[in-house]
Amino acid sequence: MSNKLDQSMSLAKPDALDITNKQKIALSIGLIGLFILVLAFFNVNFPNKGLFLTLSLSLIVIGTIIYAREAYLTKLEGIKNDGVWFKSISSRGILGWSLGIFLTLFYIVLYFFPIYLGLGKDGAVNTGLIALFDPLSNLLSGNNASQWFVYGTLYTVAILVFGYKFMLKYRHNRYQQLRTASVMFFQTAFAFVIPELMARLNSDDFSLPYNDLKNMWPLNYYAFDQWRVDQFINAQTIGLFFLILGVVMVFVISPYLTYKYGKRWYCSWVCGCGGLAETAGDSFRQLSDKGIKAWKFERWMINSILVFSVVMTVAVISTFLGYDSEKYWFTKSVFLISIGIFLTLLFAGIMYYKRNELNKSAIKGATGYFTLTIVFLVFFSFFDLSQIKINASYFSFGLNQNTYAFDGALRSFYGFGIGSIFSGVIGTGFYPILGNRTWCRMGCPMATIMGIQQRLFSKFRITTNGGQCISCGNCSNSCEMGIDVRAYAQKGENIVRSSCVGCGVCSAVCPRGVLKLENDSMDGRINPTEILLGNDVDLMDLVNKK
Amino acid sequence: MEHIAIIGNGISGVTAARHIRKLSDKKITIISAETDYFFSRTALMYVYMGHMKFEHTQPYENGFWEKNRIELKKGFVKHIDSTSKTLQFAEGDSLNYDKLIVATGSKPNKFGWPGQDLNGVMGMYHKQDLENLEKYAPNNKVCKHAVIVGGGLIGIELAEMLNSRNIPVTFLVRENSFWNGVLPKGESEMINRHIKNHHIDLRLGTNLKEIVSDENGQVKSVIIQETGEEIPCNVVGLTAGVSPNIDFIKDTQIEIGRGVKVNRYLETNIPDIYAIGDCSEQHEGIDQRRPIEAVWYTGRMMGETLAQTICGNKIQYKPGHWFNSAKFLDIEYQTYGWVFAKPRENEAHFHWKHADDTKCLTVCYNTETNDFLGLNTFGIRMRHETFDTWLTEKRDVNYVMNHLHEANFDPEFYKHFEKEILTAYRNNLQTA
Ligand SMILES: Cc1cc2nc3c(=O)[nH]c(=O)nc-3n(C[C@H](O)[C@H](O)[C@H](O)COP(=O)(O)OP(=O)(O)OC[C@H]3O[C@@H](n4cnc5c(N)ncnc54)[C@H](O)[C@@H]3O)c2cc1C
Ligand code: SF4
Ligand code: SF4
Numbered sequence: 015m016s017n018k019l020d021q022s023m024s025l026a027k028p029d030a031l032d033i034t035n036k037q038k039i040a041l042s043i044g045l046i047g048l049f050i051l052v053l054a055f056f057n058v059n060f061p062n063k064g065l066f067l068t069l070s071l072s073l074i075v076i077g078t079i080i081y082a083r084e085a086y087l088t089k090l091e092g093i094k095n096d097g098v099w100f101k102s103i104s105s106r107g108i109l110g111w112s113l114g115i116f117l118t119l120f121y122i123v124l125y126f127f128p129i130y131l132g133l134g135k136d137g138a139v140n141t142g143l144i145a146l147f148d149p150l151s152n153l154l155s156g157n158n159a160s161q162w163f164v165y166g167t168l169y170t171v172a173i174l175v176f177g178y179k180f181m182l183k184y185r186h187n188r189y190q191q192l193r194t195a196s197v198m199f200f201q202t203a204f205a206f207v208i209p210e211l212m213a214r215l216n217s218d219d220f221s222l223p224y225n226d227l228k229n230m231w232p233l234n235y236y237a238f239d240q241w242r243v244d245q246f247i248n249a250q251t252i253g254l255f256f257l258i259l260g261v262v263m264v265f266v267i268s269p270y271l272t273y274k275y276g277k278r279w280y281c282s283w284v285c286g287c288g289g290l291a292e293t294a295g296d297s298f299r300q301l302s303d304k305g306i307k308a309w310k311f312e313r314w315m316i317n318s319i320l321v322f323s324v325v326m327t328v329a330v331i332s333t334f335l336g337y338d339s340e341k342y343w344f345t346k347s348v349f350l351i352s353i354g355i356f357l358t359l360l361f362a363g364i365m366y367y368k369r370n371e372l373n374k375s376a377i378k379g380a381t382g383y384f385t386l387t388i389v390f391l392v393f394f395s396f397f398d399l400s401q402i403k404i405n406a407s408y409f410s411f412g413l414n415q416n417t418y419a420f421d422g423a424l425r426s427f428y429g430f431g432i433g434s435i436f437s438g439v440i441g442t443g444f445y446p447i448l449g450n451r452t453w454c455r456m457g458c459p460m461a462t463i464m465g466i467q468q469r470l471f472s473k474f475r476i477t478t479n480g481g482q483c484i485s486c487g488n489c490s491n492s493c494e495m496g497i498d499v500r501a502y503a504q505k506g507e508n509i510v511r512s513s514c515v516g517c518g519v520c521s522a523v524c525p526r527g528v529l530k531l532e533n534d535s536m537d538g539r540i541n542p543t544e545i546l547l548g549n550d551v552d553l554m555d556l557v558n559k560k
Numbered sequence: 561m562e563h564i565a566i567i568g569n570g571i572s573g574v575t576a577a578r579h580i581r582k583l584s585d586k587k588i589t590i591i592s593a594e595t596d597y598f599f600s601r602t603a604l605m606y607v608y609m610g611h612m613k614f615e616h617t618q619p620y621e622n623g624f625w626e627k628n629r630i631e632l633k634k635g636f637v638k639h640i641d642s643t644s645k646t647l648q649f650a651e652g653d654s655l656n657y658d659k660l661i662v663a664t665g666s667k668p669n670k671f672g673w674p675g676q677d678l679n680g681v682m683g684m685y686h687k688q689d690l691e692n693l694e695k696y697a698p699n700n701k702v703c704k705h706a707v708i709v710g711g712g713l714i715g716i717e718l719a720e721m722l723n724s725r726n727i728p729v730t731f732l733v734r735e736n737s738f739w740n741g742v743l744p745k746g747e748s749e750m751i752n753r754h755i756k757n758h759h760i761d762l763r764l765g766t767n768l769k770e771i772v773s774d775e776n777g778q779v780k781s782v783i784i785q786e787t788g789e790e791i792p793c794n795v796v797g798l799t800a801g802v803s804p805n806i807d808f809i810k811d812t813q814i815e816i817g818r819g820v821k822v823n824r825y826l827e828t829n830i831p832d833i834y835a836i837g838d839c840s841e842q843h844e845g846i847d848q849r850r851p852i853e854a855v856w857y858t859g860r861m862m863g864e865t866l867a868q869t870i871c872g873n874k875i876q877y878k879p880g881h882w883f884n885s886a887k888f889l890d891i892e893y894q895t896y897g898w899v900f901a902k903p904r905e906n907e908a909h910f911h912w913k914h915a916d917d918t919k920c921l922t923v924c925y926n927t928e929t930n931d932f933l934g935l936n937t938f939g940i941r942m943r944h945e946t947f948d949t950w951l952t953e954k955r956d957v958n959y960v961m962n963h964l965h966e967a968n969f970d971p972e973f974y975k976h977f978e979k980e981i982l983t984a985y986r987n988n989l990q991t992a
Contacts, residue, residue, distance in 0.1 A: 090757060090758065090889075090890055091890060091918075092889070092890030093611075093890070095609070095610070095611040096609050096610055096611070096724040097609070097610035097724070098610055098611060099610045099611070099612060099613050100610040101610075186890075187971060187974075188971070188973040188974055188975070189971045189972050189973050189974070192973055300612075305621060306621060479941070479943060479944045479945075479969055480883070480943075480944025480945050480948065481857050481883065481944060482857075482883070482885050482894070482944055484600065484602040484603075484856045484857075484885075485571070485600040485602065485603075485619050485856070486600050486602045486603035486606065486617070487600060487603055487606075487612060487616045487617055487618075487619065488603070488606060488611065488612065490616070491611065491612045491616050500619060501619070504619060518971060518972075521971050522971065523611075525887040525892065526885040526886075526887070526892070526894075527885065527892050527894055527941035527942075527969060530941070530969050530970075530971060530972075531971065531972060532972065
């Protein structure tokens, strides 16, 4: 009998998994709401835009709420994964692919062709979809909407309604509920309302850049661009405060919280990308690839992007320090030398103190990436990057025809390749194909930094409950980061992985109560031996000796 | 190079193979008639329920075996010739071995019910059973009603599986309360109510008389012993326990009882032949364990132990303190140490149940020495390591009750019940 036989099983969609009539009605309500947006996109000019926008968003929200309540509140509390691998939408079926293609196209238009969404160019009035959002934008910031405002609104609505759905799904699990409430809050307040309201403070002689406080460098790759730094500096005390806060977040607050709680404090409790992945993307978590090849690719990819983002940021900063350093506190050389010293100390410290925790390939990789970064730093200190000209069309498929200086080229390539294509188009557009955390797993440089720290200096781990694991694989299946949790659990080994975002779903779905996310002392956190409780002590000594 | 042949690619056989490979360079062949690759039997239910695909039940990637030089052979062993050290396969070929490990697992019990071999009647053990179920119960149009016979751990899993596809289930349980040969009364009754809350038609104290066929040799209904009632159905699940899968060993020189008889070194009466896992039977139960232990982790431990012995470091199979776990629909169950359905001599139980009727716990202790003997917990996760330590240290029951919070293993932010439990325990002592 062939192993592939179950293929037929997953195709035979069991009838019982059809949705109820109430859910069909709910779906229709939501789709009508969506249809209004589609009409607006096709330039239907609604008379009272405020009213229609409210109607559209309300219908979407109400539809999803009714749907979710019918799905979960009609059943007893418990794990609700029945049929996820049968449903077309969540198992890369036709619906899944269609949604994936739709989202991808949406992102392409959003990033590269906002005029199609109705963005008024050079002061012209908005039309289409974007115009529909003008009233709301005016209400908040006093300005007309941009494509980013439309996106931000839809994004926030998605996190809120799907967050509600997620909380119902896990209504027996307080960890899941609290962290979802937390991302809902941070998205609404920090990413959406506060920055919009702050825009109201802007006047002719005072302006703050759009500032989502929780969005740190390097996730926010333009955090230290010159125009942004300038704006902060010009905005006097309050601007300076935000600039310094940004630096303190990266170098003090984040490392401290990651030390105490693991990177989950950010990835699963605060971050907007993570927030969308955990709520709207929840139905796709099982699609992440758990294979060893994917893991290798992930390590290669994510570390390269981190190096790229560091190099890019250093290039950008050192260039503007190069031509007018008196405005800032550093000169270009002071800046480059301090970064060089900082990175060298960090690298040397890790290599010395953590040498026993790192395997050969990790040491090789780290040395390679470190050397590469230093080579770039040296290169930057000898050349004036603003003099090297590069035409951007070579690496943007002709979408961008401008000629840039080297730093600008790096910056725009990063913005294009990583900021737009990876985090948006692939990261979110491909939810139904690659799973909901592709960006967080393969791309996010912020996750990489916190991940390295989580692996080496953090109290966080997932504890395995002795010998209770039955190797069923529910945990691995639902790990959105593609971690083969079972591979650790069945050996009685704690899970200390840099990529784990601490979503806690593996622990929730485990039918035998094997996994617990916890913060405890650093000693004995990693237990690389096969501790299988219940077996004879002498045998365990032998097995562990290897 | 010494050739180790292993019949059975379940957890026991595979663990033995992996550890022999770690310790030596011997040639290893794993034989199975069921599947090409090792999979987790415990996860079969999740495939039918659509939580996972079958390939997700395989703990190792397919390349793992070649990389570790473990040969896999698909075939059914028909006979073991221990004099010439050869295995004969139903497919006609044969294989020589130097040492043989029998790890053939279990098969579902059938008690000679009339109609037990009809189409649509099945156990739930092998992958083939799952395929059968998919054929006869793909949805509630093809299978309008199903009957499950036998109220054990597999029975309730099957009920949950069918329930996930909205197939109405009648669950025939011989005992007058679910699994009450193992669970104390309060727990067993709580599970009865939980089963009914899931709209499963639980029939306690009910036996199967016969399974009735339609004109095509397919099941049409079952008849109940006690009342003679006929229940129309399209599928019958037989889940009245399992027994060692050793029919093909009956006419060899290997000594068998219900299972393959082994000593503490997991050796059979024939030199160089060993048996581990579900199919093996100890001459005497170890500690208070049963001679045949059909659970996942004991198979794994036997595999580890035997690998040592085979690689020249002869050691006894010494499972530590008893533990186990299961899940009854939405309620998780764990047990550490011994809690019997009824307290034995000099034993007493303390039972606590939460008002929501989904969480409870039972602590068993010795009334003479006050020693803590064991704990059953439902809906509250406990830390294995902590209980293992307490049992080894022979803590008394008061200590355990006062330190229960240290053993809590529920996810962060869960509500804790230790105070409530402790209060109930103290009140109980005063009234007792
Ligand atoms: C549905 C279900 C749920 C379970 N849940 C749990 C649980 O939650 N916790 C727990 O502890 N235990 C559980 N168990 C029990 C557990 O799965 C078994 O104890 C364990 O799988 C036994 O492993 P094994 O290696 O001894 O044998 P098996 O896994 O049975 O492997 C034996 C293999 O040998 C093959 N074989 C047999 N005879 C021959 C032959 N003559 N030639 C070739 N091949 C042969 C069989 O086909 C089979 O593939 C469950 C069992 C089932 C069926
Ligand atoms: S290992 Fe568990 S907690 Fe970590 S990301 Fe995966 S599912 Fe979430
Ligand atoms: S840890 Fe839990 S979910 Fe994961 S394989 Fe083990 S028993 Fe299954």
